[in-house]
Amino acid sequence: MNRNRWILAALLVLLAIALLDRGGQDGWFSSLSGDSKGSEKEPSLSAMAAEGAPKPGTAAPAFSLPGLDGKTYEVGGKRDKVLLLNFWASWCDPCKEEAPELKALAEKYKDSLDIYAVNVTLYDKLDEAKAFVKEYGYTFPVLLDEKEEAYRMFNGIAFPTNVLIDEQGVIRDVIVGVIPPEELEAKIKNLI
Template identity: 65%
Template structure:
């Protein structure tokens, strides 16, 4: 009898959680059915909101790059801000980010192709990552450019980072020319790089 009472209590709790979840506010709100168009609309609105949020507080094109210094995987310190010998592509990423994995081969190709005219720094936002995964990612995708470690997310916050990847194109004078959230095709990214280095 005692065992049956506990089973009944458990079933009632599950039923209560499921009913509460169907209101869209509970733990099981994912059970609620929506049609595909509503889901797509919500995703589109969330993407637009994310982009708007990131753009709202981010340094604008034409403004000076926030200054920072970060250590790289190679143990060296890298400084950004002010004048430099070559334009710079800053790539903020994380090892678990699928769009970052998609973009990685293009970054490697473009960094090699424009190595005499462009610096590329891959800034891993290490607060959201694990160093072993970072090293594995770098090895898997054959990164030959510096990989900087933003261990406390301080630099990503300076750019009002909201999503991975985020690419910042900076000219030789340390002025931001463009801030790109999300993945571009290799052709689109190369067009932006050509504009930056010319």
């Protein structure tokens, strides 16, 4: 009987230490002690993406990537048209959701907008990316970011990530996740 009490006491002490310490993290104990850090909201995906990423109003990082069509595409510097960079993966359900809208925007604004669909191939399979492009009927360039280099330049953290770049090569907006189609179109129309 004494042995069971000692085991129970030891378990309660360990549980108390775990709850109070939490490995040195701010958490349950800090909120009890009135520490305001424990009550802060988690940062949004957009806020996390913004940390260390090129900001709207700054020049887009320069890079070149091969396309599915065998050509090499370059980003950075002045352009003839506004550019929408769309970072995606074939397994991404939100990417599937926005794919028809991207196709419609490409057709509607073909004279004033370029869309580069950048498949982050490091996180995807090339065959599945090709099947996605065929299924959704992409007619705009599909670039292959095989080493995640371009995606990292924009501090990508989620799919899809869309970056609007004006004709001067300046980033005008970074959109993490899917937004309503009319909102994306309004952002594009403001630039063209």
